[in-house]
Amino acid sequence: MAGTAQRPRLALRIGDPGLLGAFLVVSGVLLVFVFYPALRVISYPALSEYLAIPQNARWIAALRNSLFMMLLSTATATFVGFVYAYATSREDLPGRRLFQLLSLLPLFAPPFMVAFAYILMFGRQGLITKSLLGLDVNIFGWQGLWLVQTVAFFPYAVLIIGQVLDAINPTLEHAARDLGAGDGTVFRTITLPLARPGVAAAMLLVAITVLADFGNAVLIAGNFPLLATEAWFRIEGLADLSGAAVVVSMLIVPTIALFVLERVWVSRRLYTAITGRGSRVPRPPTPGVFKWPLLAACLVVAFFILVVYVGVLAGAFAKTWGYDWTLTLDHWALALAQGGDHLVNSLKVGAGSALLTSVIALLAAFVTSRRQYGFERVLDFLAVLPAALPGVFIGVGYLLAFNAPPFALGGTAWILILALTFWHVPFGYQAAVAGLKQIDRSIEEAAADLGASGLRVLRDVYLPLLRGPFLASFVTSFIRAVTNLSIVVFLVTPRNLVATYSILSMIGGGFWGAAAALTTALLAITLITVTLARVAIGRGLRGLPTS
């Protein structure tokens, strides 16, 4: 009697076999491709090597420098980001839309592009410094890196702070004014306090990004040792795998600390600031004493963004940089002859990993939203963990985990695809989780009630309704994958070269023109992808009201 009563109960708890399968698959791949490589890195060096860190002057310097750059670049990037976000949140700022668009541009560029362009524009052979101003400037070193990181990463701050500022109900400003607050007081007592969680979130995200920044550092930091680049020098120059593992392990201590802080502390406050939307009334006009300085600040920032694109574009067509400004297509010929195949490879790797990322992320989000097995929190942790891991850590991890049996993927496109896929899973996962929250549970229940089983619900209800987040996740992952350098430098061999690595080699070999041409090609691809995606989303998803 008890037995017959037990069996159906168990069946109910395990639930749908399809769902169980999905749960097992998602758990399995996350364990193998996220947890295992991370574990490999940390456990690879002997304990004595960790204990010897304090005696290694270069590594201590690298740690100190990395933290120093983190403080410096985070402070400036967040400050610039806040001013820019505040300015573009004012509806009466002249050229507001254009400024908003401009601040998004660097997000689609390869992460090393700012450094490369600034070497071209402000370096010893710089178009601006040498040819226009006649100066002799050495941009290499921490000052150059500071400028580059500020320009490269302030858009993240704009994105986050802008969202928070936009969500502040203009009625609050009106109310404060109505109660007698002047313009400065409104800013100080209303806008700034409400934006504070957004600023904190932006700071933490930028700090993580600065710490992990490999591309800009490797190009422009010169002899200034940093943890992210040190890991690569260990392997590239010395084939010192365990040294690299120690260095990237040192790097994840601060990044994970910042990440945890962001997850448990800031993101919760962020939501409370965004709730409470009433009907939109226009914001009160920005007073002139605010407006014109803000416009000036935006123009300065816009100049530094545009310089990046002008620099690379000019580099791709100028005959000999710094000496002969005749236009030529020679660089393109060289770039395509040397890097054409690599570009195609990049696209394959990018498309493959983006597709895989989006599928796994969606499946993971669906499975963790069930809350059926009690392990969902672990899955959730594994799905967001890669966001806390710098690219160089993932790169070293995959090198250690998948270069030899039982997982001998070294030299194949697969090792690149998998590394990039799982590094990007958090982006897709968070988009999918947010999308799932928008869908009322009763819609799923209606499908189940009418006879759809677990995975059928996913196919019929969630997949179609989550096309938006899916597409967004695909595009983000694709762009990040084709422009990635920090991971691929560890995993490429002559058999699986990709464009970003070729660009790095070309810059290193002094082929600036070809490097600029290949970068331009890469940039064109990402911009076309974004445009296509925007058109697709703009068309509206079937049946859903376009907002």
Next chain:
Amino acid sequence: MADVRLLHITKRFGATLAVDDVSLDVADGSFTTLLGPSGCGKTTTLRMIAGFFAPDAGDIVIGGTRVNDLPPHRRETAMVFQEYALFPHMTVFENVSYGLRMRGVAATEMRRRVHDALELVGLTAVDDKFPSRLSGGQQQRVALARALVVRPQVLLLDEPLSNLDAKLRVRVRTEIRLLQQRLGITAVYVTHDQEEALAVSDRVAVMNRGRLQQVASPLEIYHRPQNRFVADFVGLANFIDAEGTGARRVRAGRHELTVGREVTGPVTLVLRPEAVQLLPQKSPDAVNVLPGRIEAMSFLGTLARYWVDVDGTRWIVDVPSPGDAMLSGEVYLEILPERIHILTERASSQSPQSPQSPQS
């Protein structure tokens, strides 16, 4: 078609006892309403019948089969959701045909049945529209058609009218009732609106705090509520503390009243506002007459509602078809003995309450 039997079902959510030992028989082809305030467990009960929750204890039997462990998609129930839960990315036709597709119904038959179902709920020429293009009332009908088209053994309705405006609500509830009677389908309906429950049901099951309070016909529920909660929740009532004298007489404060049956001990008299007559003068042959004074009045069209002070107690009295003549000042309340409902439970320390206070 099938009957539904709930046998001692209990459901907890953490520390909260959402449904507490509920047993209920829903007869084949009947329209049964679960009525109660929010949080009383009515929706949880409905969802256990649908299969979204499994009961912690007790059995759910549909058509003679125990279904406790069957997932929703294996039960022959169909639900109409409060928010309709129409699939926003599917057209009306795709929404309605969804359950048929899950059951592998052939295309031609599917088309016929979808059209029949849409016709049944009075919708035509909307097949290719998306739900977002329909009005609330139309969406509601699509949701109903989607549930009916699979010919469920039991139709479950979870506050299906709460998103409609007041006039439409009355119309659609009548339509649902007529449809249910025509199809002879078993229906379980959840609402917190007592008027709606009285208007459409064969039987009403009143719930509070997870427990069934009374299961009976609407007439029975209204006129002979089993306890104070039911009397208070369904309609308006005057509650008068009284003491039975053993004969058909009770003592209420300074007055003595004749009632319909013999009672002893402490009792509560339940008097519906329309069970009391309001007269400007004392009629000579009346049995129970109480003098009072009108404190406030509210004109509601079909009736006039008076708040009358009787020895410091406020009574609510409805006068039907008031016409143009309004009463005021000193009046007499006249009560027929058979209209007095007696609860043997005694109201606590609460004075007779007026759920609706007068507008001043």
